[in-house]
Amino acid sequence: MKRIIIILTVLLTTATFAQNKNAKASIEVDGVCGMCKERIEKAAIRTKGVKSAVWNVDTHELKLIFDERKTDLTTISKKIASVGHDTKEIKATEEQYNSMHPCCKYRDEEVQNDHKKEKGQRK
Amino acid sequence: MRKFIILIVLCPIYLFSQDQLKGIVLEASSAKEMPLPGANVYWSGSSVGAITADDGTFSLPYKFSYNELVISYVGFKTDTITVNENKYIKHVLEASDELDAVVVKSRNQATSKSYLKATNTLFVSSDELLKAACCNLSESFETNPSIDVNFADAVSGTRQIKMLGLNSPYILIATENIPAIRGASQAYGLSFIPGTWVESIQITKGTGSVVNGFESIAGQINAELVKPSTDNRLFVNLYGASSERLELNTHLNTKVSDKWSTGLYLHGNTHQQKHDVNDDGFLDMPLYNQINVMNRWQYTNPEKGVVSFINFRYLNDEKQAGQVNFDPERDRATTNFWGSEINTERFEVTTKLGYVNPEIPYQSIGFQTAFSHHKQDSYFGLNLYDIQHNSFYSNLVYNTIISDSRHKVKTGLSFTYDHYDELVNTDTYERTENSVGGFFEYAYDNLDKLTMTAGVRVDQHNRLGFFVTPRLHVRYTPWGKSAWRFSVGRGKRSANIFAENQNMFASSRQINILNSGGKIYGLDPEIAWNYGISYLQGFNLFERKADITFDFYRTDFKNQVVVDWENPYEINFYNLEGDSYANSFQFEFNYNVFEHFDIRTAYKYYDIKTDYNSGKLEKPLIPKHRLFANASYETNQKENGAQWKFDATYNWLDSQRFPSTDLSPVEFQLDDYSPTVGTLNLQVTKVFSPKFEVYLGGENVTNVRQGNPIVSAENPFGSNFDSNFVYGPIFGSMYYAGLRYKLK
Numbered sequence: 001m002k003r004i005i006i007i008l009t010v011l012l013t014t015a016t017f018a019q020n021k022n023a024k025a026s027i028e029v030d031g032v033c034g035m036c037k038e039r040i041e042k043a044a045i046r047t048k049g050v051k052s053a054v055w056n057v058d059t060h061e062l063k064l065i066f067d068e069r070k071t072d073l074t075t076i077s078k079k080i081a082s083v084g085h086d087t088k089e090i091k092a093t094e095e096q097y098n099s100m101h102p103c104c105k106y107r108d109e110e111v112q113n114d115h116k117k118e119k120g121q122r123k
Numbered sequence: 124m125r126k127f128i129i130l131i132v133l134c135p136i137y138l139f140s141q142d143q144l145k146g147i148v149l150e151a152s153s154a155k156e157m158p159l160p161g162a163n164v165y166w167s168g169s170s171v172g173a174i175t176a177d178d179g180t181f182s183l184p185y186k187f188s189y190n191e192l193v194i195s196y197v198g199f200k201t202d203t204i205t206v207n208e209n210k211y212i213k214h215v216l217e218a219s220d221e222l223d224a225v226v227v228k229s230r231n232q233a234t235s236k237s238y239l240k241a242t243n244t245l246f247v248s249s250d251e252l253l254k255a256a257c258c259n260l261s262e263s264f265e266t267n268p269s270i271d272v273n274f275a276d277a278v279s280g281t282r283q284i285k286m287l288g289l290n291s292p293y294i295l296i297a298t299e300n301i302p303a304i305r306g307a308s309q310a311y312g313l314s315f316i317p318g319t320w321v322e323s324i325q326i327t328k329g330t331g332s333v334v335n336g337f338e339s340i341a342g343q344i345n346a347e348l349v350k351p352s353t354d355n356r357l358f359v360n361l362y363g364a365s366s367e368r369l370e371l372n373t374h375l376n377t378k379v380s381d382k383w384s385t386g387l388y389l390h391g392n393t394h395q396q397k398h399d400v401n402d403d404g405f406l407d408m409p410l411y412n413q414i415n416v417m418n419r420w421q422y423t424n425p426e427k428g429v430v431s432f433i434n435f436r437y438l439n440d441e442k443q444a445g446q447v448n449f450d451p452e453r454d455r456a457t458t459n460f461w462g463s464e465i466n467t468e469r470f471e472v473t474t475k476l477g478y479v480n481p482e483i484p485y486q487s488i489g490f491q492t493a494f495s496h497h498k499q500d501s502y503f504g505l506n507l508y509d510i511q512h513n514s515f516y517s518n519l520v521y522n523t524i525i526s527d528s529r530h531k532v533k534t535g536l537s538f539t540y541d542h543y544d545e546l547v548n549t550d551t552y553e554r555t556e557n558s559v560g561g562f563f564e565y566a567y568d569n570l571d572k573l574t575m576t577a578g579v580r581v582d583q584h585n586r587l588g589f590f591v592t593p594r595l596h597v598r599y600t601p602w603g604k605s606a607w608r609f610s611v612g613r614g615k616r617s618a619n620i621f622a623e624n625q626n627m628f629a630s631s632r633q634i635n636i637l638n639s640g641g642k643i644y645g646l647d648p649e650i651a652w653n654y655g656i657s658y659l660q661g662f663n664l665f666e667r668k669a670d671i672t673f674d675f676y677r678t679d680f681k682n683q684v685v686v687d688w689e690n691p692y693e694i695n696f697y698n699l700e701g702d703s704y705a706n707s708f709q710f711e712f713n714y715n716v717f718e719h720f721d722i723r724t725a726y727k728y729y730d731i732k733t734d735y736n737s738g739k740l741e742k743p744l745i746p747k748h749r750l751f752a753n754a755s756y757e758t759n760q761k762e763n764g765a766q767w768k769f770d771a772t773y774n775w776l777d778s779q780r781f782p783s784t785d786l787s788p789v790e791f792q793l794d795d796y797s798p799t800v801g802t803l804n805l806q807v808t809k810v811f812s813p814k815f816e817v818y819l820g821g822e823n824v825t826n827v828r829q830g831n832p833i834v835s836a837e838n839p840f841g842s843n844f845d846s847n848f849v850y851g852p853i854f855g856s857m858y859y860a861g862l863r864y865k866l867k
Contacts, residue, residue, distance in 0.1 A: 051526070
């Protein structure tokens with residue numbers, strides 16, 4: 001059994017030297033709540049070449065697995081910005097930012113505090 | 124708002140004749156007292172009040188009848204002072220430590236429906252299982268409208284479950300996704316899984332996934348068991364019922380090392396009191412003893428992404444039923460008294476190995492094996508029935524994605540082996556079944572309105588041949604809080620006619636198999652297609668959550684092993700010639716009436732017909748209409764976790780068709796249809812703390828009973844004896860009490 005797993009693992013993760021089909025990266029994306037999470041992950045996954053995207057509301061970290069031959073972090077960041085979320089690399093335009101639900105306006109300190117309070121109560 | 128009211132009240136009224144009470148409100152700030160403008164001052168229980176001015180002063184009408192003055196301001200503690208005479212008031216408000224925080228609470232429902240899954244699946248949490256102190260899995264569906272529970276016969280005390288109007292052999296019942304209740308354990312297997320071992324249950328209507336095999340036709344039920352790493356360190360449950368049934372459950376869980384945990388689960392139940400409420404000379408419920416032991420080992424290694432379980436289980440179950448005066452030592456195999464004993468021994472070893480690639484979270488491999496040895500020795504009056512069933516099951520599942528995580532794939536291989544040895548009176552039946560199969564299931568989720576699961580499996584089976592099992596489930600959400608679901612799929616199985624219909628032995632019927640040259644008892648396997656559509660809509664009613672569900676399922680048998688009871692002297696098994704279908708419609712309405720008070724109501728309609736040799740007939744002993752209602756209320760949890768919980772469940776069953784008794788002598792003939800029957804169950808739980816709770820309940824509190832469940836009970840060795848015409852409770856009301864003690 002163990003051997004099978006090892007063989008399968010070896011087969012599945014064999015990377016081409018030039019460009020990685022399963023490149024892993026994590027970028028910081030601003031956001032405040034579960035609705036943001038859904039929006040960010042959808043935008044990322046709908047980018048051609050992205051295989052998996054998981055965003056953490058507490059750390060703001062977006063864990064990505066993507067095919068380097070088809071996309072890169074800039075493209076993904078652009079896509080995320082286009083739905084209103086800032087990344088380190090690319091900021092959403094006012095217009096994109098304003099398209100979001102009012103409760104997700106993460107640039108607004110009041111909104112941030114509201115969500116912090118919620119967290120405090122959840123704990 | 125209050126300010127507003129007060130303003131309205133105050134503005135127009137200024138009567139000089141009235142006495143005025145004057146005063147000042149101050150706040151105690153760091154060093155000195157400061158005037159507090161804008162504070163509310165009003166007479167308790169009246170609408171007479173004022174607001175303090177910029178200098179903190181106020182003035183409001185005074186009457187002798189007013190004697191309590193309330194002074195309040197947001198951010199300060201509200202004070203009530205007693206005023207006995209009209210004199211100047213000076214009052215200091217203290218700042219409250221913090222603003223009253225608004226706490227947003229959400230409560231997980233005990234039974235929840237998913238708005239997102241492609242399959243029509245109900246999640247039943249352990250909270251739901253506590254609503255009726257179920258002692259084993261067969262009793263844990265009492266509060267669930269999708270599953271019907273009834274007695275199989277008037278002798279063995281066995282509860283049968285039905286889904287979509289089809290009985291349990293058509294449902295794939297699994298524990299932790301390993302098919303568990305099949306073959307020899309089909310009749311009593313549900314009572315071999317203690318309720319306290321169950322962590323949660325998932326009930327899927329319709330064919331379900333291809334991953335777990337090809338046998339499910341009406342639905343799938345999966346019970347997740349408690350796990351050593353998450354279950355209580357110590358759990359004790361004691362249960363006693365007025366029928367003198369006693370049960371004891373003990374769980375012990377411990378961490379062996381940082382990666383290994385183990386749990387030991389002990390269950391014992393006993394019932395040694397003879398009851399004959401209806402005076403027919405027969406026990407209303409059997410005498411029994413059961414010992415059930417499970418030992419689980421769990422290995423968790425998050426760095427490597429490995430999780431593994433190894434379970435060992437041993438069961439010994441002994442039942443005695445029949446006439447009150449029956450003594451097995453003395454009367455077995457004689458015609459002194461009619462009696463029956465069913466002794467079962469079962470041993471199981473199951474393993475699970477799961478590997479999730481820590482680098483790539485969407486890739487995982489699971490491998491499951493299950494070995495079981497099941498031995499039942501039994502006799503029913505002069506009928507002998509022994510069965511031995513050795514079974515091996517293994518399933519390898521590989522999960523991955525295609526292009527991105529919207530497209531998930533499950534694929535794998537399964538291998539099963541079953542060996543049956545049966546003795547029916549003087550005939551022996553022996554057969555081996557084995558199958559090798561591969562499956563592929565594609566799940567698409569557009570992250571919005573649509574999810575879909577399309578699966579197919581191909582199996583090579585030594586008796587069922589080579590066949591393909593396709594299944595499709597779609598969920599579409601056109602608007603908010605809704606889910607339309609469609610499902611279609613095929614199932615195929617070999618009918619274990621004796622094991623599944625053991626109740627026939629408790630009668631004088633002659634067993635006939637109308638051999639058609641098939642490979643299982645001379646019969647061909649059963650094949651059915653199941654189609655379903657369901658609509659779930661959540662909405663708010665008077666600002667409280669509610670949801671309604673409509674679903675309609677149709678099962679169409681292409682081939683079936685017909686169990687024909689229509690001649691009172693015979694039971695006939697033969698392959699279907701013509702049509703056999705089961706239509707079921709269900710409407711469900713759930714409503715959270717107010718905080719902590721929920722109701723669940725359902726109406727069900729069944730239309731189930733089969734072409735028997737004697738013509739097209741309704742399936743016997745199935746009510747055409749059924750009503751169900753469950754209400755549950757719990758008080759607010761106190762700081763220490765103490766609370767009360769109340770539950771009530773009502774079931775009403777329409778009349779049910781009795782199998783034909785036209786050929787019997789007049790005195791043994793029954794009506795065509797049974798009376799209707801309604802039962803009510805109640806339970807109260809008092810939680811003292813998270814560690815300790817006690818419960819008290821009543822089943823069938825209105826004491827509804829079927830008068831004469833056994834035909835020709837006075838002459839059990841005569842040719843008209845039959846205990847299968849059961850439509851309702853036999854014993855009447857039963858009260859029980861119990862306690863649960865747990866250490867986290």
